[in-house]
Amino acid sequence: MSSVESKSNPKGSGVRRFAESAGIRRKFRQEAMVKWLLAGATGMMLVPLILIIAYLVFKALPILSVGFLLDNPVKGMREGGVWAPFVGTMYLIVISLAIAAPIGVLAAVYLNEYAREGWFTRIINLAVINLAGVPSIVHALFGLGAFVLFAGLGRSVLAASLTLAIMTLPVIIASTKEALASVPMSFRQACWNVGATRWQTIRHIVLPNSISGILTGIILQVSRAAGETAPIMFTGAVFFKKVQQGDMFPYGLLDQCMALSMHLFTISTQVPGVPMELPYGTAVVLLATVLLVNICSIVLRVYLRSRKKW
Amino acid sequence: MVKQNPKIEISDLKVRYDDVHAINGISFDILENEIFGIIGPAQSGKTTLLKVINRTIDFSPEARVTGRVKVDGKDVMRVGNVYALRRKIGMVSPLPVGLPLSIYDNVAFAPRMAGIRERSQLDELVEKCLHQAALWDEVKDRLHSLGTKLSGGQQQRLTIARALSHEPEILCLDEFSIAIDPVTTMKIEDVLKQLRSKMTVILVTNLVQQARRLADRTAFMMNGELVEVGSNDVIFSDNPANRKTYEYVNGIFG
Numbered sequence: 001m002s003s004v005e006s007k008s009n010p011k012g013s014g015v016r017r018f019a020e021s022a023g024i025r026r027k028f029r030q031e032a033m034v035k036w037l038l039a040g041a042t043g044m045m046l047v048p049l050i051l052i053i054a055y056l057v058f059k060a061l062p063i064l065s066v067g068f069l070l071d072n073p074v075k076g077m078r079e080g081g082v083w084a085p086f087v088g089t090m091y092l093i094v095i096s097l098a099i100a101a102p103i104g105v106l107a108a109v110y111l112n113e114y115a116r117e118g119w120f121t122r123i124i125n126l127a128v129i130n131l132a133g134v135p136s137i138v139h140a141l142f143g144l145g146a147f148v149l150f151a152g153l154g155r156s157v158l159a160a161s162l163t164l165a166i167m168t169l170p171v172i173i174a175s176t177k178e179a180l181a182s183v184p185m186s187f188r189q190a191c192w193n194v195g196a197t198r199w200q201t202i203r204h205i206v207l208p209n210s211i212s213g214i215l216t217g218i219i220l221q222v223s224r225a226a227g228e229t230a231p232i233m234f235t236g237a238v239f240f241k242k243v244q245q246g247d248m249f250p251y252g253l254l255d256q257c258m259a260l261s262m263h264l265f266t267i268s269t270q271v272p273g274v275p276m277e278l279p280y281g282t283a284v285v286l287l288a289t290v291l292l293v294n295i296c297s298i299v300l301r302v303y304l305r306s307r308k309k310w
Numbered sequence: 311m312v313k314q315n316p317k318i319e320i321s322d323l324k325v326r327y328d329d330v331h332a333i334n335g336i337s338f339d340i341l342e343n344e345i346f347g348i349i350g351p352a353q354s355g356k357t358t359l360l361k362v363i364n365r366t367i368d369f370s371p372e373a374r375v376t377g378r379v380k381v382d383g384k385d386v387m388r389v390g391n392v393y394a395l396r397r398k399i400g401m402v403s404p405l406p407v408g409l410p411l412s413i414y415d416n417v418a419f420a421p422r423m424a425g426i427r428e429r430s431q432l433d434e435l436v437e438k439c440l441h442q443a444a445l446w447d448e449v450k451d452r453l454h455s456l457g458t459k460l461s462g463g464q465q466q467r468l469t470i471a472r473a474l475s476h477e478p479e480i481l482c483l484d485e486f487s488i489a490i491d492p493v494t495t496m497k498i499e500d501v502l503k504q505l506r507s508k509m510t511v512i513l514v515t516n517l518v519q520q521a522r523r524l525a526d527r528t529a530f531m532m533n534g535e536l537v538e539v540g541s542n543d544v545i546f547s548d549n550p551a552n553r554k555t556y557e558y559v560n561g562i563f564g
Binding site: 116117186187189190191192193194195196197200204205208209 | 364366369371393394395396397399400401403405407409410411419420423424469472473475476
């Protein structure tokens with residue numbers, strides 16, 4: 001290192017460079033400025049977040065209650081709660097992740113641990129990245145064509161979940177690959193050296209040490225699955241569906257369902273005469289669901305991190 | 311000296327990574343129950359040679375291997391059960407690698423992967439290997455704490471204990487003392503002297519004096535070629551067969 005520096009600057013020795021006190025003062029000033037800049041940016045990010053939550057909760061306050069969650073929409077959505085769409089969103093989250101997570105993790109393990117560098121893996125990696133960038137409305141049209149029409153599932157919970165799964169899959173693959181890659185190569189070599197197979201190495205060393213990252217990546221997709229409207233609008237979510245109050249399993253796989261994001265869209269734009277607090281209440285429930293899942297993921301990650309061993 | 315059988319026979323071995331020639335045709339035998347030193351500057355193909363011997367070269371898909379390396383008379387590149395081959399060889403890398411497991415599990419890892427489940431058998435093996443690696447006394451009271459929390463020198467001995475845990479017939483050490491202090495190095499060197507009676511030891515080292523102290527025979531490699539191989543009496547004498555050997559050993563170059 002030092003030889004390279006002295007080559008690039010043959011006249012200036014180390015002593016001379018460190019003696020520049022004016023430069024030092026500038027450096028300190030720079031350091032302080034950068035620190036405040038970075039802290040300021042962090043603060044700016046918090047402001048809208050807090051404002052959004054505060055505004056939503058304030059607007060929704062008159063209507064928020066346990067009953068709002070457990071009641072069904074009534075009187076053409078102009079009164080009542082959000083039970084049917086809430087359960088519908090839960091259905092979509094759970095089923096889509098149950099499909100996407102295992103496939104995504106297995107594919108990522110293959111890509112990161114088994115696949116050799118070559119044109120095939122390069123194409124797959126490119127596809128993963130590009131698929132992650134496809135707008136959700138395009139996924140919606142694909143889901144409509146592939147699942148609703150071609151596979152004959154009709155507009156249903158299953159078709160909507162499959163569409164959401166296709167949408168979240170590339171992101172799960174990418175985040176899982178990153179988590180796997182964070183496990184040092186030397187661990188794998190140590191395992192191979194003592195005669196462990198690739199799978200034994202993955203099973204006993206790589207996965208236990210990347211599981212927190214893998215789970216975080218998966219759980220982050222919950223908010224996408226919960227929040228997207230376009231992909232489910234074409235493939236399974238409906239304007240209204242009658243559901244028994246408090247029924248945990250009101251929909252079959254081939255039924256259509258309501259969903260919070262869709263419900264929010266319809267009552268705020270499609271139905272005249274809805275009291276203002278109703279859409280805000282719906283938004284708060286949607287936000288709370290996502291936040292709750294994220295908080296669970298953070299707790300889980302902290303727990304798994306604490307067991308991380310290097 | 312008693313006539314010893316060759317444990318590893320290397321003939322005309324060539325390895326190249328894409329366009330880089332790592333080893334350009336080397337041939338020599340490594341005998342049973344000897345400490346065989348390999349010295350030479352960086353980029354001379356020492357580590358690559360070890361990778362071929364235990365077939366972990368497989369994990370560098372860009373590597374092309376020609377020529378022959380036989381362990382116990384069998385060509386390693388054609389061996390059917392590569393995992394059994396690797397278990398026959400203990401490998402210690404330059405930087406200590408404590409697996410993110412407890413000390414006990416670090417040592418018990420290889421036997422477990424080989425299918426040993428019995429607690430008593432594992433206990434016995436772990437104690438034996440940690441004794442052999444001169445680590446037992448320091449860790450016997452905390453076998454179930456993390457291996458990665460040990461100091462560098464202790465971790466390197468843990469690595470050696472792990473390399474011994476599958477009861478290898480050959481122990482390869484790749485510059486094992488690069489990250490540890492001289493006192494620990496001496497401890498491990500004593501261990502190696504004891505292991506000589508039980509197994510073949512290949513000692514790749516940057517420290518010429520270490521090869522002189524420990525090895526029975528030494529090979530000097532440079533730029534992927536074998537400059538000279540012979541008993542230490544010759545290699546470290548004033549008149550080795552090749553002038554370059556004399557110059558390297560005595561620090562005139564390299």
